[in-house]
Amino acid sequence: MKRALVTGITGQDGSYLAEFLLAKGYEVFGLVRRSSTESFERIQHIRDRVTLLQGDLLDENSLISALADSRPAEVYNLAAQSFVPASWNQPVLTGEFTALGATRLLEAIRIVDKSIRFYQASSSEMFGRVRETPQNEKTPFYPRSPYGVAKAYGHFITINYRESYDMFAVSGILFNHESPRRGLEFVSRKVTHAAARIKHGLQKELRLGNLDARRDWGFAGDYVEAMWKMLNQAEPIDYVISTGKSHQVRDLVRIAFGRVGIDPEKHVTIDPSLVRPAEVDLLMGDSSLARSRLGWEPRVDFEALVNMMVDADLAAIGAAR
């Protein structure tokens, strides 16, 4: 039985990846940090099928112990401070988790077992003020947030360990991906959750920032498969993972409110405090390398994704009433 260690297993992607690896027959270990209240909601349904190990990206020894205890063939580094606006409030902590955390984990692998394959969760946020459209593996980075800067560090340190120590270390440059398990602060879930609450008569107003921003949104369940494929190739290569289609935040609002049959004009207001100090205006990825070499492609399109999220929020809110 192949073993895998997933950092960030309690997050959106961690929960889908753990499910995916279990279905592939892996023994799955997850790194979780101590907290006064457990945040295992997303992995509750597989809680008895995974082994959770205490550790933190801030603590090198805990990473070495987690590797020594789980002896994985593959490590997926999904843990991060992943919310872009929070990175302006906590730039140093974001760097500690999201940038240096990757180095700590790579160092732990180098010490415990250099043959472990390593996946780094890189991000389209690194493209920032984009140099070309669509963005591919060769597009230069121009990050526009402390989060994007930290991810660029994580990306290059992964390449550096691959080239310095001959380790199988790869980065997936993933464009935005969402699901019913998305955190409530990200715009997709904020909108679908609000549309469902307004439909149920529990909320009247939805405050948003920049409706003009464009993102290339895919489904998280599709994207975790690409992570696994990247670690199961003959060669360690970095890939862009995206749908290739870009939509505005206002399109997201239109589809989500359309699903519940409500006019968004009556509920959405613009809150200038939600506009970012520096915005990423347009992301659209070219994933042809992944499509040709990994045989990967997204299955869920934008409209189906938004509808899936609205339906899940409607059902969850309805059940809780």
Ligand code: NAP
């Ligand atoms: P998420 O839902 O915010 O999950 C983040 C995970 O990291 C949580 O499990 C969190 O644990 C854990 N974590 C945070 N700080 C930690 C620390 N110091 N030590 C150990 N664990 C820590 O993020 P996601 O959407 O699943 O994204 C997964 C990864 O992909 C992240 O690295 C993100 O930056 C990157 N990424 C995401 C997207 C996207 O669109 N979703 C796109 C590109 C890249 P707690 O439960 O304890 O908070």
Ligand code: GDD
């Ligand atoms: N969160 C949020 N809340 N975003 C808003 C809002 C709002 O009220 N109103 C407009 N937006 C706009 C943001 O300005 C941004 O342009 C866009 O919606 C998407 O915001 P998020 O959903 O917060 O995602 P993100 O693109 O900043 O970052 C996500 O994707 C990255 C990959 O490109 C995160 O998952 C990152 O971790 C990930 O790396």
